Amino acid sequence: MKLINDKFFAEYTALSKKMQADDDYWEPEWLNSVFTTVLVCNNSDCAESVICSGIRSVDWELKPNEHNEHGEMEQQYCSFYLPKIFIPTIHFFNIPEKCPDSVNSLLIEAFSLTLQSPGSAANKVRAAIENLLTEYGVPRYSRKNGKNNRLTLDSRIAKAKDKNAVLGELMAW
Structure with missing residues (x-):
C-alpha cells in the first residue's frame, strides 16, 4: 500500500486542543490526534484505493549514531500512527474461492474488527469455524437421555477429524 500524501488529514483531539x-x-507527548488518509495498492493488477483511519501519538525516539556533549544518544520527538480501520477491509489471509458464504462473511467481519477489537475478531473466527463444521455436516447437538445437548467446539472438531479426511488435516493442530 502506498500513501497518497495530499490525501492525508490529521486533527488534534478536543482534549489536546484544550490542553494547548x-x-x-x-x-x-501529551497530545493526541485522529487521522484519515487514502492508500493505494502497489500491485498494478489491483490498484485498490483504501481509506485508513486511526490515532496518532507523539513520543521520544533515540537518534541512531547521534550523541550530545555528554556522550548520551540524542532524542527527538516522533509521531506514531496506529491504524484502527481500513475500508475496504484488509484481508489478513486469502479466503478460498469456494469458501461457503456463512464462513466467508464472518471472516471478513473478523478482518474488519481485528485492529479495533481483537477479542471480537476472535469470536467471529470462532463462529466461522462453527459454520465451517456445520457446512461439512458435523452435528451441533448430541442426543442424550432424550435431550439435545449442544456440542462444544472442541468436541465438534474432534468429530470432524474422524468424519472427514480434509477437515482432519485442517484440524490436526
Whole structure:
C-alpha cells in the first residue's frame, strides 16, 4: 500500500486542543490526534484505493549514531500512527474461492474488527469455524437421555477429524 500524501488529514483531539490553549506548560507527548488518509495498492493488477483511519501519538525516539556533549544518544520527538480501520477491509489471509458464504462473511467481519477489537475478531473466527463444521455436516447437538445437548467446539472438531479426511488435516493442530 502506498500513501497518497495530499490525501492525508490529521486533527488534534478536543482534549489536546484544550490542553494547548489552557496550559502554559504542556509537552508534545501529551497530545493526541485522529487521522484519515487514502492508500493505494502497489500491485498494478489491483490498484485498490483504501481509506485508513486511526490515532496518532507523539513520543521520544533515540537518534541512531547521534550523541550530545555528554556522550548520551540524542532524542527527538516522533509521531506514531496506529491504524484502527481500513475500508475496504484488509484481508489478513486469502479466503478460498469456494469458501461457503456463512464462513466467508464472518471472516471478513473478523478482518474488519481485528485492529479495533481483537477479542471480537476472535469470536467471529470462532463462529466461522462453527459454520465451517456445520457446512461439512458435523452435528451441533448430541442426543442424550432424550435431550439435545449442544456440542462444544472442541468436541465438534474432534468429530470432524474422524468424519472427514480434509477437515482432519485442517484440524490436526
